[in-house]
Amino acid sequence: xxxxxxxxxxxxxxxxxxxxxxxxxxxxxxxxxxxxxxxxxxxxxxxxxxxxxxxxxxxxxxxxxxxxxxxxxxxxxxxxxxxxxxxxxxxxxxxxxxxxxxxxxxxxxxxxxxxxxxxxxxxxxxxxxxxxxxxxxxxxxxxxxxxxxxxxxxxxxxxxxxxxxxxxxxxxxxxxxxxxxxxxxxxxxxxxxxxxxxxxxxxxxxxxxxxxxxxxxxxxxxxxxxxxxxxxxxxxxxxxxxxxxxxxxxxxxxxxxxxxxxxxxxxxxxxxxxxxxxxxxxxxxxxxxxxxxxxxxxxxxxxxxxxxxxxxxxxxxxxxxxxxxxxxxxxxxxxxxxxxxxxxxxxxxxxxxxxxxxxxxxxxxxxxxxxxxxxxxxxxxxxxxxxxxxxxxxxxxxxxxxxxxxxxxxxxxxxxxxxxxxxxxxxxxxxxxxxxxxxxxxxxxxxxxxxxxxxxxxxxxxxxx
Numbered sequence: 160x161x162x163x164x165x166x167x168x169x170x171x172x173x174x175x176x177x178x179x180x181x182x183x184x185x186x187x188x189x190x191x192x193x194x195x196x197x198x199x200x201x202x203x204x205x206x207x208x209x210x211x212x213x214x215x216x217x218x219x220x221x222x223x224x225x226x227x228x229x230x231x232x233x234x235x236x237x238x239x240x241x242x243x244x245x246x247x248x249x250x251x252x253x254x255x256x257x258x259x260x261x262x263x264x265x266x267x268x269x270x271x272x273x274x275x276x277x278x279x280x281x282x283x284x285x286x287x288x289x290x291x292x293x294x295x296x297x298x299x300x301x302x303x304x305x306x307x308x309x310x311x312x313x314x315x316x317x318x319x320x321x322x323x324x325x326x327x328x329x330x331x332x333x334x335x336x337x338x339x340x341x342x343x344x345x346x347x348x349x350x351x352x353x354x355x356x357x358x359x360x361x362x363x364x365x366x367x368x369x370x371x372x373x374x375x376x377x378x379x380x381x382x383x384x385x386x387x388x389x390x391x392x393x394x395x396x397x398x399x400x401x402x403x404x405x406x407x408x409x410x411x412x413x414x415x416x417x418x419x420x421x422x423x424x425x426x427x428x429x430x431x432x433x434x435x436x437x438x439x440x441x442x443x444x445x446x447x448x449x450x451x452x453x454x455x456x457x458x459x460x461x462x463x464x465x466x467x468x469x470x471x472x473x474x475x476x477x478x479x480x481x482x483x484x485x486x487x488x489x490x491x492x493x494x495x496x497x498x499x500x501x502x503x504x505x506x507x508x509x510x511x512x513x514x515x516x517x518x519x520x521x522x523x524x525x526x527x528x529x530x531x532x533x534x535x536x537x538x539x540x541x542x543x544x545x546x547x548x549x550x551x552x553x554x555x556x557x558x559x560x561x562x563x564x565x566x567x568x569x570x571x572x573x574x575x576x577x578x579x580x581x582x583x584x585x586x587x588x589x590x591x592x593x594x595x596x597x598x599x600x601x602x603x604x605x606x607x608x609x610x611x612x613x614x615x616x617x618x619x620x621x622x623x624x
Contacts, residue, residue, distance in 0.1 A: 180275055181275060188209065191208070197246065205239055249282075257269075279326060289334040290311075317535050323574070339365045355420040356419050360423045366427075387413050479559075510537060575607055576596070578607075
């Protein structure tokens with residue numbers, strides 16, 4: 160554990176100069192507005208925050224019509240499609256930013272550079288914590304985790320939302336998911352009352368990050384149910400569940416644990432419920448969000464394999480990782496945990512639920528964003544899957560690493576093309592993207608990296624090449 164966390168801490172510190180400390184996209188404005196409004200105004204009315212960023216040129220096309228025109232919620236507030244969770248995690252960093260602003264003479268208004276930088280650095284740190292926890296999860300189950308975790312962070316859009324656009328919610332949400340899964344794997348060994356409460360608290364916190372992260376709760380709930388129903392005698396006469404998990408003895412214990420876990424989840428999730436009621440006038444997302452959902456998930460397969468917008472086209476490393484999860488679930492990989500196969504099944508359930516919900520959204524393409532960003536929170540499971548691939552005896556090790564390196568470079572190539580406006584930001588064009596990534600960029604990458612570190616403003620608002 161110390162080695163993994165030490166490496167992640169060192170990488171976080173060394174790479175801090177690469178963090179982009181600005182707020183531009185409308186999503187970034189919305190998430191930041193929660194924090195600034197609570198800290199300085201003591202409310203969740205975002206008129207002044209939206210006006211400030213609009214006047215500063217942030218938000219992009221359509222920001223004024225969506226957030227500053229006549230459109231308001233039933234509570235008379237400005238719309239906010241974000242969630243309060245990232246603000247909760249950013250709060251300690253924001254407090255440090257307030258102190259730095261006072262010390263340096265910057266305006267202590269909640270908007271100045273120290274505040275924005277604090278939030279950006281906070282996201283990067285939470286991203287590295289997510290990477291570390293993901294590595295620990297994989298090591299617990301299959302015996303290795305650090306190298307797969309580093310490959311996934313560089314070979315997926317997570318790196319973009321840790322360094323290029325950190326005020327998005329994804330780094331914080333990925334940390335919350337990784338923390339929840341790490342707690343689950345420790346708690347399920349005994350299903351003790353303190354453990355179940357901890358699981359509920361981390362699950363509730365996870366749910367405040369992004370609405371779709373609530374679905375991660377389902378697989379551990381199924382695990383608890385399966386452990387209870389399938390319990391058998393073992394370990395000195397104590398009941399065992401699926402693959403060795405110690406389960407509660409008796410109906411009373413099961414009910415007590417269920418109620419405690421549910422209550423803990425509700426308590427940790429309540430800030431999100433209270434915030435939505437204050438903003439919308441009722442508990443739940445703005446009505447326009449529900450109008451954009453088709454619960455039959457008509458784009459289930461599109462969001463996976465579309466050559467223009469699909470997750471697997473943007474992040475081919477996920478193909479390897481999903482194969483590893485299948486191998487884990489079917490018992491075809493070496494493991495260090497008695498229930499590894501069953502946990503692999505649970506992991507696949509979580510993946511399928513995320514594919515389902517992302518395929519149910521009208522805006523499933525997330526056109527204009529880098530990558531299929533709504534899948535970023537699956538990072539811990541991708542790390543587990545990739546680690547499983549690397550521990551199976553069915554693959555040639557060197558060829559596997561060649562494929563991993565190619566997938567990592569593909570992601571970095573797309574990131575460079577996206578940042579330099581050398582690709583269509585509304586969709587992938589695979590042939591052109593491949594030509595630029597594998598033929599042109601290898602010669603240009605060092606210059607682009609140096610430019611990013613020394614003249615980052617030159618990347619902003621460029622015309623497409």
